[in-house]
Structure formats: C-alpha cells, structure tokens
C-alpha cells in the first residue's frame with residue numbers, strides 16, 4: 001500500500017500526552033501514581049457556565065453558526081480584549097475556534113509558505129514546532145535557558161534571516177511559567193517592525209499571573225498591533241479544556257483567510273460551547289479569581305518544598321501552573337547500577353520508583369529539566385514531592 005503523506009509521517013504523538021498515558025496505565029494496574037504531568041486545571045467548570053450551557057441546549061442553540069463564531073460572543077470577546085488588554089478590535093476581527101490550539105493551527109496554515117522560518121523561544125509549548133512544520137514552515141529555536149527563560153533580544157536578532165516570517169510569544173509561559181516584562185516586549189516589537197515579522201502572541205495563561213502584570217504586545221502601539229495575532233481562550237482561565245473554545249484577534253486579511261480555512265475544515269466551534277463561553281465572559285470573575293488563589297497557594301508550596309531538596313532547583317515562575325525543575329544536578333548519579341544521563345532518565349526513574357509523573361524537558365526542546373504541573377491537589381503535591389525527596393536522597 002502507498003504510504004501516508006511525508007508531512008504527517010514526520011509528526012509524532014504529543015510527548016506531554018504520552019507521559020500522561022503511561023501514568024494512567026500504571027494507575028490502572030493498581031499503583032497509586034501522583035500525576036504532575038497534566039496541562040489542565042483540576043477544577044470543574046464553574047457551575048453558572050455548566051447550568052447556562054444546559055439551558056442553551058434546551059433553548060435549541062444546536063445548529064450551525066457562522067464559521068468565525070456567533071456575533072454576541074465575538075462582541076463579548078472584543079469587550080474583554082478592551083477591558084483586560086487595552087486592545088480595540090471590531091468583533092469582525094475575531095475568529096472563534098475549537099480551542100486556542102486550533103486558533104494557532106489555523107494561523108500557521110494561513111501565514112506560512114514552504115521554508116518560512118518561525119522563531120520559537122525554547123523551552124517551548126510542545127505543539128508549536130509540529131504546527132509550524134505541518135504548515136510547511138521551519139522552526140528556529142531561541143534558547144532561553146541561560147537567561148532565566150526571558151528572551152534575549154540580542155539572540156533573537158541573531159536568528160533573523162531573510163526567511164524569518166514570525167516569532168511566537170507565550171506569556172505567561174508553558175512550560176516555564178515565565179512572564180515577559182514590558183521592556184522586553186517593547187524591544188521585540190521594535191525588532192518585529194524593523195524586520196517585517198509577524199508576532200503570534202499566545203496569551204492563554206493570562207489570568208494565572210502571580211507576580212507582575214500581563215502586557216499584550218499588540219497593545220504597545222498601532223504598528224505592532226497590525227503585525228500581531230493575539231490568541232486566547234477559556235480552557236485555562238475558566239477550567240473549560242474539554243469544551244474546546246479559543247479565539248484570535250487580528251487584522252482583516254488574516255481573519256478573512258482563517259475564516260475561509262475554517263469554513264472548509266471544522267466550520268464553527270461547537271454551538272453549545274460558544275454560548276457557554278458567552279455566559280462565561282458575561283459572568284463575574286469570582287470563580288476565576290478563586291482558582292487563581294488556589295494555584296497561587298500550591299505554587300508557594302511547590303517552591304518551598306523544592307528549595308530544600310538537594311541536587312534540583314527551580315526558577316520561581318510568575319504565572320501559569322507549571323515549574324521547570326532543573327535536574328542537571330542528578331546527571332552522573334547512579335540508581336541500581338544505571339547512570340542518569342538526562343532529564344528523560346530522571347522522569348523514567350521518578351515514574352518507576354516513586355510513581356510520580358512529570359514531563360521530561362525534551363518534550364519542550366531541552367533535556368535538562370522536568371516540567372511539573374501543580375494543577376493538582378495540595379495533598380498530592382505534598383505526597384509526590386515527599387516521594388521525590390526520599391528518592392533523590394538515596395542517589396549518589
């Protein structure tokens with residue numbers, strides 16, 4: 001039989017989902033696994049949103065909608081972008097999709113020609129390089145590990161070639177929790193304008209910010225706004241991962257192209273979900289604030305516990321619900337005659353011997369770290385990190 005397309009054969013399973021599957025298999029065999037690999041809030045979607053959604057089904061909001069989304073939702077998103085981000089967009093400049101992931105996928109599809117380069121700060125969210133490649137582009141990695149996960153604008157400039165088309169920004173960041181400061185964003189905006197680059201700004205963790213302020217790069221000035229595609233959604237802020245709703249705001253040409261693409265692929269995001277998202281955005285944010293406070297308390301707990309452990313360290317993150325644990329201090333140590341060589345070995349050891357799942361940094365482009373998600377209970381954080389501490393104190 002003839003093979004599948006080269007493009008698709010080169011794409012691997014998402015590594016973050018793979019570790020989750022491994023942890024779940026172990027769990028199903030009866031082992032008490034503590035799972036720190038999850039990329040989603042562990043809270044229920046707020047009750048007022050769930051209740052509203054049930055009502056919308058009964059009211060008959062169950063038919064196709066315009067591909068780019070229902071007008072009241074696009075209006076509510078435009079209001080949110082104005083209030084939270086100081087961004088003025090007409091509802092016609094917004095496209096609602098089946099998750100921010102879908103918004104990003106659509107963006108790369110309409111933006112890239114074969115060979116176009118996209119600069120991706122590394123560690124990166126695991127899907128960015130795959131999405132760029134699926135659109136025919138070439139990922140160019142910008143290492144941030146030696147600058148406390150902040151972007152070095154000098155390094156950024158050194159990576160720009162005539163083929164560079166765009167840079168991806170993700171602040172607060174998955175997997176590092178880093179928040180880019182305004183001065184860095186200003187410099188990046190200047191570089192993007194001077195080099196004719198697009199900026200894809202993924203702001204999905206905007207509401208989970210514990211230090212500093214969130215700045216949308218598109219809000220810096222009208223020139224950079226024209227070059228920026230701002231991506232956001234309700235998965236992380238409103239614990240709505242499974243509902244699948246995200247959106248982007250951009251210039252008219254981009255919005256037209258994405259709407260056309262979406263009209264021939266998925267059509268509209270689920271109608272029921274769009275109405276639920278409308279209820280979420282029109283509701284008050286007390287539940288969002290409540291979840292943020294819980295994440296904040298867990299973050300403090302994680303940092304305090306890791307601080308007192310030997311051989312591993314973290315760079316205190318300012319947002320999201322992840323920490324990147326530097327495990328280089330464990331390299332060269334032995335466990336049962338096996339020498340630890342990289343973070344993938346550490347992740348395997350933690351899962352096999354402590355029954356604690358974390359994602360090896362290789363999933364994010366660097367094998368010196370593990371990503372720990374604290375979207376889990378305080379009891380699990382305590383138990384899981386105690387297990388890790390006991391295990392690493394036995395290594396020599």
Ligand SMILES: Cc1ncc(COP(=O)(O)O)c(C=O)c1O
Pocket residue numbers: 039098099100101102125170173174202204232233234235241245246
């Ligand atoms: C950085 C980043 N962007 C986008 C997404 C996609 O979110 P959604 O559920 O809206 O597709 C995620 C989800 O993990 C993420 O971590």
